[in-house]
Amino acid sequence: xxxxxxxxxxxxxxxxxxxxxxxxxxxxxxxxxxxxxxxxxxxxxxxxxxxxxxxxxxxxxxxxxxxxxxxxxxxxxxxxxxxxxxxxxxxxxxxxxxxxxxxxxxxxxxxxxxxxxxxxxxxxxxxxxxxxxxxxxxxxxxxxxxxxxxxxxxxxxxxxxxxxxxxxxxxxxxxxxxxxxxxxxxxxxxxxxxxxxxxxxxxxxxxxxxxxxxxxxxxxxxxxxxxxxxxxxxxxxxxxxxxxxxxxxxxxxxxxxxxxxxxxxxxxxxxxxxxxxxxxxxxxxxxxxxxxxxxxxxxxxxxxxxxxxxxxxxxxxxxxxxxxxxxxxxxxxxxxxxxxxxxxxxxxxxxxxxxxxxxxxxxxxxxxxxxxxxxxxxxxxxxxxxxxxxxxxxxxxxxxxxxxxxxxxxxxxxxxxxxxxxxxxxxxxxxxxxxxxxxxxxxxxxxxxxxxxxxxxxxxxxxxxxxxxxxxxxxxxxxxxxxxxxxxxxxxxxxxxxxxxxxx
Numbered sequence: 001x002x003x004x005x006x007x008x009x010x011x012x013x014x015x016x017x018x019x020x021x022x023x024x025x026x027x028x029x030x031x032x033x034x035x036x037x038x039x040x041x042x043x044x045x046x047x048x049x050x051x052x053x054x055x056x057x058x059x060x061x062x063x064x065x066x067x068x069x070x071x072x073x074x075x076x077x078x079x080x081x082x083x084x085x086x087x088x089x090x091x092x093x094x095x096x097x098x099x100x101x102x103x104x105x106x107x108x109x110x111x112x113x114x115x116x117x118x119x120x121x122x123x124x125x126x127x128x129x130x131x132x133x134x135x136x137x138x139x140x141x142x143x144x145x146x147x148x149x150x151x152x153x154x155x156x157x158x159x160x161x162x163x164x165x166x167x168x169x170x171x172x173x174x175x176x177x178x179x180x181x182x183x184x185x186x187x188x189x190x191x192x193x194x195x196x197x198x199x200x201x202x203x204x205x206x207x208x209x210x211x212x213x214x215x216x217x218x219x220x221x222x223x224x225x226x227x228x229x230x231x232x233x234x235x236x237x238x239x240x241x242x243x244x245x246x247x248x249x250x251x252x253x254x255x256x257x258x259x260x261x262x263x264x265x266x267x268x269x270x271x272x273x274x275x276x277x278x279x280x281x282x283x284x285x286x287x288x289x290x291x292x293x294x295x296x297x298x299x300x301x302x303x304x305x306x307x308x309x310x311x312x313x314x315x316x317x318x319x320x321x322x323x324x325x326x327x328x329x330x331x332x333x334x335x336x337x338x339x340x341x342x343x344x345x346x347x348x349x350x351x352x353x354x355x356x357x358x359x360x361x362x363x364x365x366x367x368x369x370x371x372x373x374x375x376x377x378x379x380x381x382x383x384x385x386x387x388x389x390x391x392x393x394x395x396x397x398x399x400x401x402x403x404x405x406x407x408x409x410x411x412x413x414x415x416x417x418x419x420x421x422x423x424x425x426x427x428x429x430x431x432x433x434x435x436x437x438x439x440x441x442x443x444x445x446x447x448x449x450x451x452x453x454x455x456x457x458x459x460x461x462x463x464x465x466x467x468x469x470x471x472x473x474x475x476x477x478x479x480x481x482x483x484x485x486x487x488x489x490x491x492x493x494x495x496x497x498x499x500x501x502x503x504x
Contacts, residue, residue, distance in 0.1 A: 030060035037062075039187035042194050045201070062187035068113040069096035071124050071184070074193070075109075075131035076102040082132055103127070121188070122157040122180035125170065129160035132196060140168040142293045144208025144238045150177045166293065168202030169195040176207070211237030211295045217285060217302035224306055225314070225335045228272040230285050232299045237291030245270045248284040248301065256285075272304070277338055281306040311337030311396045317387060321406040328374040328407075330386050332400050337392030344391075345372040350383040358386075374405060379440055382407035412439030412492045418482070418499040425504050430470040432482055434496045439488030446485045454482070478503045 033043050043060060054060040076099040077087045092098035096115055103109045108130045113123060129137075143165045146152050151161050161178060164170040169192055172178045195201045215233035222228045234241060245256045245265050256262055256270075263271040270287070272280060284301040314333035322328045334341055345358040345367050358364040358372060365373045372386065384405045391397040416435025424430050436443060447454040447468040454463045459471045468482065484496040 030054050030058065030062075032059045033062055033187075037187075039191055042191035042201075043187060045190075045194050045198075060186065062185060062190075064186050065118040065183040066124065066186060066189050067115065068117060068119045068123065068127075069094075069099075069115040071119050071127050072096060072103050072109065072113070072115070073099040074189075075099075075127045076106075078131045078197070079103075079106055079108055082136065118183040120180060121178065121182050121184050122151075122155070122161065124184040124189075124192075125164055126157045126160045128192060128196065129163050136199075137163065137167040137169070137196070138199075139166045139293055140202055141166050141205050142208070142211070142237060142291070142295050143205070144236065147208030148172065148176070148178050151180055155180065164192075165205070165207070168199075168204060171203045171205055208238070209236030211235075211289070211291050211297050213289070213297055213299055216300045217287065219303040219305070221305045221307055222275050222280075223310075223335050224275060224277060224337065224339065225333075226275055228275055228280065228285075228304050229269065230271075230287075230302050231269045232287045232289065233268055234289050234291075234297060237295050238293050240292055241268075242290045243267055243270075244288045244290075246286050246288065248286075249279075250282070275304070275306050277306050280304050307336065311335075311390070311392050311398050313390075313398065313400055317400040317403040319404045319406065321408065322377065323408050324379050324410060325376045328377055328405055329371055330374070330388070330403055331371040332388045332390065334370065334390055337390075337396055338394050340393055341370075342391045343368055343370055344389045346387055346389070348385050349381055377405060377407050379407050379409055381405060409440045409488070409490075410438035412486070412488050412494050413437055414486070414494055414496055417497045418484070420497065421500050421502060423502045423504065424473055426475060427472045430473050430501065432468040432470075432484075432499055434466050434484045434486065436466075436486050436494065439492050440490050442489060444487045448483050448485060449480055473501070473503050475503045477501050 030043070033040055039062060043062065047054070047060075073089075073096055077089055080089060080102065081087050089098055089102060092101075094115075100109070100112070100115070109127055113119070113127075119127075143162060145162075148161065148165065151158055155161070157180065161170065161180065165172070170178070195203070212235060213232060214235050215231065217230040217232050220228045220230070230245075232243075243266055245262075247254055247256050256265055258265060261273050263273065268287075270285070272285070281304070283304045285304065286301045287299045288296055289299070290296045312335055314335050317330060317332055320328045320330055330345070332343070345364070346355045347358050347364075348355045358367045360367050363375055365375060370388075372388070374381070374386075377384075382405070385402045386405060387402045388400045389397055390400070413436065414434060415437050416433060418432045418434055422430060422432065432447070434445070443466075445464050445466055447463045454460060454468065456463050460469070462469045466484075468484070470477070478501065481498045481500050483498045485493060486496070487493045
């Protein structure tokens with residue numbers, strides 16, 4: 001790319017005739033260009049390569065202003081030569097219209113300018129910043145947002161002005177200002193053209209505060225299983241910043257990988273969760289921060305000390321309530337000590353006088369972990385107690401509090417309701433039935449007639465069973481409503497629908 005731009009710089013004016021600028025003979029010196037002036041070398045370089053010439057009277061006119069029409073022609077011709085290798089554009093009517101149309105078609109400009117008016121520095125830069133692709137104007141300098149005192153981020157041409165500052169094309173005045181509303185002069189045009197087309201002529205500058213760390217990460221002490229926090233803060237440079245956290249262990253140095261154990265790896269605050277002695281004890285953490293211009297700073301290293309001397313439970317073992325046939329899980333949370341831990345779970349069922357060690361079997365699973373699973377407990381296990389003994393690698397042991405298992409039966413539910421209306425003939429046999437499920441057996445039944453318990457007689461039996469039997473019913477029973485109240489062993493109660501008896 002550098003070879004291409006230098007070649008273009010040397011032949012551009014042979015193909016471009018800017019209105020008001022003569023392209024005849026090359027001049028090596030001009031009476032109005034003092035030797036040692038800030039623009040002296042830029043003018044000489046531009047003239048010697050045919051980029052721009054002086055006037056017929058032998059002067060260069062360094063302080064003469066350039067018009068917008070002249071600026072758009074230079075921008076259009078530079079773009080065509082850069083992209084195609086030659087310039088074929090010709091004057092139109094008015095003379096600059098061809099270049100305006102080309103510049104719009106190739107997204108160099110998107111609006112009209114007062115073409116016959118003198119260009120402002122901001123207006124000229126707005127056009128020229130798009131005359132070459134971004135790849136030809138790579139970032140060279142660190143220029144922070146709002147670093148140019150008279151060009152804030154809200155300025156209409158801020159993006160273009162900062163782009164050429166960062167590329168080393170613009171440097172501004174000695175007082176740090178850009179003076180965007182001043183007219184652009186030929187001496188400034190010579191400097192800008194030279195730097196745009198020859199990357200080696202671009203200037204190195206730095207505006208705004210230098211990227212630096214204002215708050216370093218600090219050493220931390222954390223209990224086993226706890227969370228270690230590290231923070232780093234920077235100022236200066238150009239936002240946005242990117243953060244990359246590193247970890248150093250005896251095994252080497254690595255960029256911390258993404259995963260559930262770490263958080264904030266792309267931010268100024270990083271967290272290491274679930275710290276362990278094996279992974280975190282003696283580890284060092286630090287951060288590399290990069291600003292938008294690629295400038296980097298590296299933080300100091302922060303040390304982690306994992307406190308494992310006090311083995312303890314984070315909280316009491318909690319009671320568990322499940323329905324019959326639903327797995328029950330007891331879990332302990334440990335901190336301190338030194339990993340790895342050993343877990344031993346113990347159980348005492350109702351009616352037993354001894355505690356038994358739980359082992360993986362039909363009844364239990366995960367018995368050597370922090371979470372014991374009681375597989376599909378039955379109602380007979382309701383009220384049983386469980387606890388855990390935890391031992392760390394140094395032999396220190398602690399015993400959890402006891403937790404109770406409550407096993408609730410399935411809800412007591414009527415599955416077979418009596419008919420709403422039961423019709424029978426005089427003297428026939430009548431059987432009313434009800435069915436239930438759930439609860440805890442055995443069940444008790446009580447058939448009711450119009451709110452009163454049905455009494456056993458020679459002709460009425462089953463008053464306290466799931467079947468009420470009435471032999472040789474008479475018309476006297478017509479209109480009576482019957483229902484059944486069912487209770488389970490624990491006193492849970494359900495009532496059946498009412499059935500109306502009609503005897504013909």
